[in-house]
Amino acid sequence: MPKYDVAIIGGGPGGYVAAIRGAQLGGRICVIEKGELGGTCLNWGCIPTKALIASTSVLRYINEAKRYGINIKGDVEADFPAIMERKNKVVATLVNGIKTVFKSYDIDLIKGTGSFLAPHRLKVTLPDGSTQEIEAEKVLIATGSVPAVIPAFPIDGKKIISSDEAVNLKEVPKSILIIGAGAIGCEFAFILHELGCQVTMVEMLAHAVPLEDIDTSKTMDRELKKRKIKLYCSQKVQKVKEDADGMMLATLESGEEIKAEKVLVSIGRVFNVKGLDLENIKVAQGRRGDILVNDRLETNVPGVYAIGDVIGGIMLAHVASKEGIVAVENALGGNKRIDYRVVPATIFSNPEIGSVGLKEREARKQGYDIRIGMFPYRALGKSHAMGEIVGQAKIIADAKTDKILGVHIVGAHATDLVHEAAIAIQHGLTAQQLGDTIHSHPTLSEALMEAAHDVHQIAIDMPKKN
């Protein structure tokens, strides 16, 4: 029976990163993965959607070429199968990349489903049905999550789909109803809209991207409306049924009906503990069956850790990766705690969203006296030169200390720009310190510098406020 220092169940952004870090620390590591390395992020989520967005961005620029003085002579056509093929190639390249790194570190990759026989003995069911046993000093559970479903109308994979099917569509639907206007719903809304699909959205809360800061939500509401994407807010879909003509008919709680070719359910994700046989190790689980861990990512069972979407919390790939690193360091003798104070969130809508730290409502609720600085993209030279004037940078600072509490950017390249803010918050910088740093001209990052100045009402490229 092969014996490892750490056996990791799940090879997604949590598991595979933990494996590499563990190997760097000299541990003998194996990863049990039933699908492909990279997990949901690489195969069904983050990467596929960004690859699709790259294609639709090209399409968008072509459709707007005249604005930039470029005339397209002839037809322009989006070859959807080719777009999907490119996405598949990107994914395959990255999966192979991880395999190459694994080989260089001598990490054993076992294809199969892992389950517990005992806290340090795992059973792996291989694709051909045979089983294998593995012994490990420590075990790290990183089995991720699956799309949440609405029981009244479950996913059928054809007419009612989740993001898993959406990234593998065979053709662009003529119309779609997207339930849930969070990050996933919005990204698909923009992708499908660009490809000519008529998109309608229903959101339970009051705005698009409702978990973001209010000004981000307002901008997103407006940008969806501009594209004639009808967004029903503070509404729920009560039932969905197939019409005589094969279209899907959704009924809202208000009684209103929406007809569309397909329905995409993007209301969130749920932790996945299926097939782990957790009862064999009597690990402490929450009311809903979620695995409970402390701030060292240990479960109540000595030597068993859990990280990533399976423990709930902040369900983001980079959080899973960070948790994976902390957990494996602890598994190999370290004593690190996980710190969730600075977790950037990035949404690849159009315009992009990049946020980190507290939202305005959170800062107020936590009792902070705050000062807000805002700087619109349309006051920036680079935005106009680029022809992307939508958006703003918003900085929330503690009025007492001037420390930056939260930053919310909507606009071109927001997903990259937010990291300047992440560093600022991580190291307790003040709005004045950020504003004092020279930012190159003409760049979009000047929006952050000017927003920091605006916290003190001294932004340069904005008219004087009364």
Place this chain on the structure above:
Amino acid sequence: MGDEGYKFHKEHLWFKAEGDTALVGITDYAQQQLGDIVYVDLPDVGDEIKKDESLGEVESAKNLSDLIAPVSGEVIEINNDAVDDPSIINKDPMGEGWLLKVKLSDPSELDDLLSEEDYKKLAK
């Protein structure tokens, strides 16, 4: 009510009665200040607008501003041509660039509106 010509609101919108209903739009001063308008966000037909409150937004290369309703009432028509091609608003803000057709809910509000002369004093 009759045809009373243009009346103005201090937040740079105009109002023109046409029988039972009225047209609402932004003034020439407003479109000049805004610069090239790229998008106008209007309420839906059937929505209520309230005097002195925001009825929507106008977005230009320079600015994103609220449109403040000059009167209260029900929106019975919106100018889809202006929504599809906002440059119409810059070109002819008082005519082809009208934004909404409204059914007044409180005719007494008309007394608060400014005459063209009084508005011109504001909008220099």
